[in-house]
Amino acid sequence: MRLFITLFVFLLAITSYAQQAHKRTLKLMGSRFDITVVAEDSITAKDYIDSAIEEIDRIEKLISSWDENSQTSEINKFAGIKPVKVEAELFSLIERAIMISKLTDGAFDISYASMDKIWKFDGSMKKMPSEEDIRASVAKVGYTKILLDKDKLTVFLKIRGMKIGFGAIGKGYAADMAKQLLVAKGVSSGIINASGDMNSWGQQVDGSEWKVAITNPLNKNKVFALLPINNGAVVTSGDYEKYVDFNGKRYSHIIDPRTGYPSIGIISVTVFAPKAELADALATSVFVMGKEAGLDRINQLPNIECIIIDDKGNISKSNNIVIDKL
Numbered sequence: 001m002r003l004f005i006t007l008f009v010f011l012l013a014i015t016s017y018a019q020q021a022h023k024r025t026l027k028l029m030g031s032r033f034d035i036t037v038v039a040e041d042s043i044t045a046k047d048y049i050d051s052a053i054e055e056i057d058r059i060e061k062l063i064s065s066w067d068e069n070s071q072t073s074e075i076n077k078f079a080g081i082k083p084v085k086v087e088a089e090l091f092s093l094i095e096r097a098i099m100i101s102k103l104t105d106g107a108f109d110i111s112y113a114s115m116d117k118i119w120k121f122d123g124s125m126k127k128m129p130s131e132e133d134i135r136a137s138v139a140k141v142g143y144t145k146i147l148l149d150k151d152k153l154t155v156f157l158k159i160r161g162m163k164i165g166f167g168a169i170g171k172g173y174a175a176d177m178a179k180q181l182l183v184a185k186g187v188s189s190g191i192i193n194a195s196g197d198m199n200s201w202g203q204q205v206d207g208s209e210w211k212v213a214i215t216n217p218l219n220k221n222k223v224f225a226l227l228p229i230n231n232g233a234v235v236t237s238g239d240y241e242k243y244v245d246f247n248g249k250r251y252s253h254i255i256d257p258r259t260g261y262p263s264i265g266i267i268s269v270t271v272f273a274p275k276a277e278l279a280d281a282l283a284t285s286v287f288v289m290g291k292e293a294g295l296d297r298i299n300q301l302p303n304i305e306c307i308i309i310d311d312k313g314n315i316s317k318s319n320n321i322v323i324d325k326l
Contacts, residue, residue, distance in 0.1 A: 019188075019205050024049050029060045029171055031195035037182060038189035038205055048187050052178040059174045062090055063166045065113060072164065076113075080160030083149060091153050094146065097169060100281045101143035104297065107288035108281045109257040111157070113165030114140035119262060121242040121253040128246045134260040141257045172197040172235060172280030191229070192276075196236050199276040200229040217268055218313040225307070233276035237283040238268035250311055254287045263287045269294070270307040272321070278304070291316055 022045035023036040035052050039045035064070045071086045078084050086094075097110045116137040118129045129137075145158040157164065166173070171194040178192050179199045189202025191210050200210040209228040216224050217238055227234075242253035243262075251262035269286045273279035282304065286294030291308050298306040298318045305321040 021205055022046075022049070026053070028053065028056050029174060029194070031171060033195070034191075034193040035178070036191045036193075037187050038202065039187070048182055048185060048190075051185065052182055052192070055178050055181045056174045059170070059177055062087065063093070063170050063173070065163065065165045072166070075155050075157060076163040079157035079162040083147070083152070083154035083156035085152065085154050088153060091148065091150075091155065093166070093169075093173060094155060094164070095148060095150075096277070097166075097281070098143050098146060098148070100169075100278070100285070103301075104282070104285040104289065106143060106258045107256065107285040108168065109141060109143045110164045110166060110169070111141050111143055111146060111162060112168070112255070112257040113163035114138075114159075114161065115255065115257065115260065118260075119244070119251075119253070119255060121244060125244050138257060138260040168284040169277055169281045171195060172199075172233070172276035172278070175199040175233070175276040194276070197233070197276045197280050198229065198235065199233040201231050214270060214307065216309055216313060216315070218309075224315070227272075229272075232272060232274050233279045234270060234272050235276060235279035235283045236268060236270040237287060239263070239266075239287070252287065254284060256288045263290070265290060265310055266294075266308055267311050268309045271298070272305040274303055282306075 019038050019040050021036055021038050022042060023034060025032065025034050035049050037045050037048045039048060061067060061070060063072050065072050065076060067073060071090050075084045100108050118133050118137050140159050140162045145162060147156040147158060175192040175194040175197050176199055179201060182190055183201060191198060191200040198212065204210060209230055211226055211228050212234055213223040214225045215222060239252040239254055244251050249264060251264060254263045256263060266287055269283045271279040271283045273282065286298065286306060286308065289297065291310060294308065295306065295316060295318055298304055306318040307321065308316045
């Protein structure tokens with residue numbers, strides 16, 4: 001459901017330093033992951049990266065809605081029938097997701113998985129769906145229909161056929177947990193890039209900050225900003241390749257779970273936050289809320305910043321972010 005603006009992580013592996021940056025690229029959770037750690041030798045780095053991969057695999061088994069044996073699938077299976085007891089970790093993730101839904105007035109909603117897929121972004125759509133079909137597509141969506149019992153650690157979806165999914169938060173959470181594990185193991189510095197959901201800590205081997213370069217998707221050959229990632233996360237979400245045009249209006253593949261209509265007016269959102277989980281969810285939320293409402297909400301949140309590029313190529317930013325243009 002997500003495409004990502006080009007992100008270049010500048011990794012410096014300088015042999016004059018005792019430690020070096022070691023990177024591995026592989027497919028996890030159905031997406032590309034780049035895991036980089038700073039370590040003294042390749043054998044130690046391999047062990048660190050292997051442990052991060054095991055942690056990401058563990059999280060996927062917990063939150064996957066495709067694995068019929070996962071607790072998430074069990075929640076969906078018994079929607080409208082009975083509550084399902086889950087592990088405290090999954091319960092807490094769902095609880096935080098609902099808090100983000102409240103924060104964004106429902107622009108973010110893990111029950112988006114209940115939507116009927118009436119919009120097609122593969123070139124096959126020739127006309128817009130009817131208003132009736134659009135309304136019906138979100139009839140089972142709504143975070144207020146997710147009932148949690150904290151004492152019993154149960155999750156209950158009120159309506160039969162209702163579903164939850166973690167497509168807009170899961171990879172960010174995995175990046176956070178992989179980072180947490182590596183820090184606990186004593187890795188002094190690294191960066192996890194989960195298909196654009198990035199989380200960093202420490203410094204590069206030359207003592208400089210990790211940096212991310214951001215391009216305007218309407219001019220992909222030019223980087224317009226180089227920004228540091230200082231022990232935090234950055235997520236960039238874009239829709240500049242998956243959209244449809246009807247009656248002169250461009251509709252994104254990112255759909256408002258409250259209305260069933262695709263978002264309009266924005267082609268990319270970059271969010272900086274302490275954790276990738278939160279940045280992941282907010283990037284999607286800003287898309288749905290629109291530029292003005294999205295920036296207003298981001299400006300009310302501590303330690304959160306945002307860069308928005310609209311469909312005219314205009315760049316907007318939250319109040320406290322400084323962009324040194326290249």
